[in-house]
Amino acid sequence: MSKQQAPLTLVDLNADTPCCPPLAQRRVPAETAALLAPAFKALGDPVRLRLMSMIASAEGGEACVCDLTPAFDLTGPTISHHLKTLREAGLVDAERRGTWVYYRARPGILRQLATLLSVEPAPSSQG
Amino acid sequence: MSKQQAPLTLVDLNADTPCCPPLAQRRVPAETAALLAPAFKALGDPVRLRLMSMIASAEGGEACVCDLTPAFDLTGPTISHHLKTLREAGLVDAERRGTWVYYRARPGILRQLATLLSVEPAPSSQG
DNA sequence: CGCCTGTCTTGACGTCCGTCTAAGCAGAGG
DNA sequence: CCTCTGCTTAGACGGACGTCAAGACAGGCG
Numbered sequence: 001m002s003k004q005q006a007p008l009t010l011v012d013l014n015a016d017t018p019c020c021p022p023l024a025q026r027r028v029p030a031e032t033a034a035l036l037a038p039a040f041k042a043l044g045d046p047v048r049l050r051l052m053s054m055i056a057s058a059e060g061g062e063a064c065v066c067d068l069t070p071a072f073d074l075t076g077p078t079i080s081h082h083l084k085t086l087r088e089a090g091l092v093d094a095e096r097r098g099t100w101v102y103y104r105a106r107p108g109i110l111r112q113l114a115t116l117l118s119v120e121p122a123p124s125s126q127g
Numbered sequence: 128m129s130k131q132q133a134p135l136t137l138v139d140l141n142a143d144t145p146c147c148p149p150l151a152q153r154r155v156p157a158e159t160a161a162l163l164a165p166a167f168k169a170l171g172d173p174v175r176l177r178l179m180s181m182i183a184s185a186e187g188g189e190a191c192v193c194d195l196t197p198a199f200d201l202t203g204p205t206i207s208h209h210l211k212t213l214r215e216a217g218l219v220d221a222e223r224r225g226t227w228v229y230y231r232a233r234p235g236i237l238r239q240l241a242t243l244l245s246v247e248p249a250p251s252s253q254g
Numbered sequence: 255c256g257c258c259t260g261t262c263t264t265g266a267c268g269t270c271c272g273t274c275t276a277a278g279c280a281g282a283g284g
Numbered sequence: 285c286c287t288c289t290g291c292t293t294a295g296a297c298g299g300a301c302g303t304c305a306a307g308a309c310a311g312g313c314g
Contacts, residue, residue: 023176024183024232033173033180040176044168045272046160049150053160056151056246065291078273080292085271099281099290105151107246117241119183119234172302192261205303207262212301226260226311 022118039113042089047072048082055092056105064100149245166240169216174199175209182219183232191227 020032028036043049054071055063069079083103086092091110092103147159155163170176181198182190196206210230213219220231 023180024234024237026180027184028177028180030173030177033176037171037173037176040167041171044164044171046157046164047272049160049164049167050155050157053150053153053155057154069291074272075274076291077275077293081272084292096280096291101291107151110151110244110246114241114244114246117237117244119237119241174302196261201302202304203261204263204305208302211262223261223310228261 019112020116023116024119028116036113036116039089039091039109042085042091045082045085047074047079048086051079051082052086052091052105055086055103056110062095062102062104064102066100068103146239147243150243151246155243163240163243166216166218166236169212169218170240172209172212174201174206175213178206178209179213179218179232182213182230183237189222189229189231191229193227195230 020026020028043052050071051068054068058067065079065083068083069076072079083092083094086103087094090106092105095102095104147153147155170179177198178195181195185194192206192210195210196203199206210219210221213230214221217236218233220233222229222231
């Protein structure tokens with residue numbers, strides 16, 4: 001990090017409010033696309049999509065790896081790898097408490113992605 | 128096509144109404160994840176995310192390849208390849224009219240993805 | 255018909271991804 | 285201290301991905 005403080009990205013993935021208008025309302029700028037695409041990419045694997053859902057829908061808002069792993073026909077390291085991908089995409093946070101590691105969804109970025117994909121409620125035949 | 132009509136998938140990507148509750152509300156079943164993950168994957172590339180936005184936000188709801196290509200520092204075939212990926216993911220439709228090919232967004236699946244990612248409006252501190 | 259323009263397909267090349275096994279690290283308990 | 289369990293990291297391997305150059309296909313025009 002020898003750089004000065006980078007010129008603060010236009011999009012704040014931690015914000016709780018949408019960063020940008022829906023994709024169908026205005027062209028997504030290249031910088032925004034570069035920032036948001038990795039999040040979609042992370043959700044672009046069935047295993048990770050299910051992991052994300054299991055974490056986000058878990059009681060108490062968090063899920064233990066020990067609960068996630070047995071739901072798949074995959075080895076522990078593979079699940080760990082997918083969780084790391086979700087973490088690096090900013091979609092989840094991890095916290096160790098004693099023996100177990102708990103994952104928690106970050107609602108902010110989820111909301112931003114949802115807003116980006118949102119479409120006008122109905123395609124009225126005449127404008 | 129010697130097959131009989133396939134046993135209609137649980138999720139209809141063409142429907143205009145959401146296929147399933149938000150990811151944070153209930154665990155996404157494996158079959159649903161397998162069906163929707165490719166759409167997220169298709170949006171997981173910055174170029175395709177921008178293409179999708181350019182198409183969805185275009186006037187008249189459609190965009191000509193000839194308008195899309197010059198927006199990128201990529202060759203024609205590469206753009207064509209990305210458009211094919213979006214097409215195969217069910218996100219856009221293509222139609223040839225004379226010399227040019229026009230792409231059009233499919234709002235149905237976009238709505239479904241948005242619904243899937245949607246989160247409770249606000250983590251109100253008051254129960 | 256023959257050429258020109260616009261788009262897609264093919265084949266190739268380097269990189270990234272999903273998965274595994276083996277090894278490493280962190281707490282809990284004897 | 286040692287060992288056991290839970291999770292992550294490291295390394296390897298096959299397959300998929302993003303890109304390009306070259307060629308094929310489709311439609312308009314002289």
